[in-house]
Amino acid sequence: MLMRQLHVTRRRLGDRTIVIVLVSLGIALRAAWSALRPQPSAAGEALNVALAIGSGRGIADAYGTGTGPTAHFYPLTQAIGGGVYSVLGLRTLAAEFVLTTWSIALVMASFLLLIRIFGRLGTNITARLGALAFACLSPLYLGQEAVDFRLWDGGVTIILMVLLLDQLLHAEMIAARDDPRQGRNAVAIGVCAAMLLVVNPPAGMAGGVASLVLMIRRMSIKQMLLSAAAGIVVLAAMLTPWVIRNEQVFGTFIPSRSNAGLELRIGMDSASLTAPDRRERFMELLSEIHPTWPKGFAALEAAGGEVAYSHRLGSETTQWMVTHPKQTAQLLLLHLRQQWIPEPWQFATFGTGTMPGPRALLCSAVNALGLLGLALALWRHRPGWLYLAILLFGLSALTLPFQPVMRYTYLYYPFMIFAAADLIATAWRAWQTRAPRRSS
Numbered sequence: 337m338l339m340r341q342l343h344v345t346r347r348r349l350g351d352r353t354i355v356i357v358l359v360s361l362g363i364a365l366r367a368a369w370s371a372l373r374p375q376p377s378a379a380g381e382a383l384n385v386a387l388a389i390g391s392g393r394g395i396a397d398a399y400g401t402g403t404g405p406t407a408h409f410y411p412l413t414q415a416i417g418g419g420v421y422s423v424l425g426l427r428t429l430a431a432e433f434v435l436t437t438w439s440i441a442l443v444m445a446s447f448l449l450l451i452r453i454f455g456r457l458g459t460n461i462t463a464r465l466g467a468l469a470f471a472c473l474s475p476l477y478l479g480q481e482a483v484d485f486r487l488w489d490g491g492v493t494i495i496l497m498v499l500l501l502d503q504l505l506h507a508e509m510i511a512a513r514d515d516p517r518q519g520r521n522a523v524a525i526g527v528c529a530a531m532l533l534v535v536n537p538p539a540g541m542a543g544g545v546a547s548l549v550l551m552i553r554r555m556s557i558k559q560m561l562l563s564a565a566a567g568i569v570v571l572a573a574m575l576t577p578w579v580i581r582n583e584q585v586f587g588t589f590i591p592s593r594s595n596a597g598l599e600l601r602i603g604m605d606s607a608s609l610t611a612p613d614r615r616e617r618f619m620e621l622l623s624e625i626h627p628t629w630p631k632g633f634a635a636l637e638a639a640g641g642e643v644a645y646s647h648r649l650g651s652e653t654t655q656w657m658v659t660h661p662k663q664t665a666q667l668l669l670l671h672l673r674q675q676w677i678p679e680p681w682q683f684a685t686f687g688t689g690t691m692p693g694p695r696a697l698l699c700s701a702v703n704a705l706g707l708l709g710l711a712l713a714l715w716r717h718r719p720g721w722l723y724l725a726i727l728l729f730g731l732s733a734l735t736l737p738f739q740p741v742m743r744y745t746y747l748y749y750p751f752m753i754f755a756a757a758d759l760i761a762t763a764w765r766a767w768q769t770r771a772p773r774r775s776s
Contacts, residue, residue, distance in 0.1 A: 354465055363444060369482055373688065377435075377486070378487040379686075381409070381628065382413065382414055383417075384397050384401070385409075385411055386418045387401075387421060387427075388401075388418070389415060398627075399636070407585075407594040408593060410489075412534075420434050436482060439486045442492065443491060445495055446498045449499065451465075453502050454755075456502075456508075457505065458720075459761060460761050471750060476695050476698060477742065477746050489535050494750065496528055496531055496539075499528045500528040500529055504547065508720055508723075522560075522566070523562060525547050525566075526547075526564060526565070529543050529544050529547045530566070531570060537593075539747065541730065542726065542728075547563070549726060582594075588643060597645075597647055597649040597650025597651070599738050602621060603738040609663065667737075668736045668737065671735075671736050672732065672736060674739075675748065678700060680693045680696040682696065682745065683696050685742075699749065706751065706752030706753065708759050710725060713755075713758065731747060731748075
């Protein structure tokens with residue numbers, strides 16, 4: 337019934353009109369939510385670094401004003417935010433308006449690209465418009481889409497993932513013929529994969545594997561070299577200044593970020609396995625070891641700075657994982673489930689925390705249907721779906737040791753919406769095919 341109604345609506349209004357209306361509603365919803373929330377800006381380390389950049393203190397103060405230089409993350413989005421703050425003022429209405437527009441634009445652009453991507457994957461237009469409607473009107477991740485992605489890297493990560501997948505599918509389409517666009521496409525794949533690796537290393541590594549599979553299957557040696565050269569140039573341009581700066585400031589080689597050990601320790605917390613309230617345990621752990629809290633910052637200073645502190649935590653946690661293989665496996669499996677079937681506390685930890693139970697349930701349903709759709713497409717050997725699977729499952733595997741907070745689980749969510757819509761459309765076609773047989 338739903339699919340039939342969507343099809344009728346399509347014929348009456350036209351696809352382009354429906355897209356414009358849905359995207360407009362999506363923008364309005366996020367803008368209204370952003371305007372009504374009590375806190376005007378993003379929060380956490382990303383905000384702290386953006387404020388430091390905007391104030392002229394450089395890439396610093398991730399854990400609070402005066403905490404000193406940082407390499408907590410590669411500061412692309414924080415530099416953008418800091419630039420806006422330096423021009424329009426720190427956390428002013430004008431600055432937050434510009435950053436909110438940027439955040440929502442990243443999200444809406446990714447939704448629009450997913451319409452084209454799933455068209456290339458064989459999903460019919462009615463299902464894709466239904467997916468777009470859900471993505472634009474769903475309240476599941478409004479905090480991330482309208483606020484967090486102003487300064488955190490999730491919005492840039494998702495758009496780079498979508499752009500890379502789009503180029504991989506384009507390469508699959510034109511590989512069978514002598515197309516002059518093959519060279520440009522190879523360059524685009526190298527550029528997207530390299531940028532993704534810098535902004536979000538786990539997503540970049542997963543994207544790199546997907547790109548390598550595409551190269552082996554579809555590219556000539558010349559195209560492979562062209563793509564690799566483009567990626568190397570981008571990596572050199574983005575990482576060289578960062579590595580040199582980190583060497584000068586910290587006296588050590590930091591190619592990406594300095595917080596891996598800290599995040600590993602937060603993720604591999606054995607107490608969370610038996611904690612009656614996982615949110616309470618998570619916040620308790622943060623207050624004990626995270627440098628944003630006084631106790632954690634004191635431990636950071638005692639260790640000799642953020643690099644030494646993160647290295648110590650990483651070494652201790654790695655040693656614990658080796659000596660406690662059963663608990664390590666239990667934590668990895670717990671994180672796997674939380675990535676795809678999130679618990680209510682994950683929606684209540686940061687931000688407004690409204691309706692965590694219904695949101696977790698709805699997100700779990702979307703992901704379950706999306707995973708079924710992806711599995712069915714792989715089983716039927718549908719073209720292109722392999723790259724989507726490598727990208728998502730590779731990211732999932734590489735981030736298993738880390739606690740899946742909402743900024744991380746969001747990276748699967750838009751893809752799962754469209755994969756779920758494809759499953760529903762496939763089931764609808766199967767039912768329509770069999771219905772005449774039953775009536776006869």
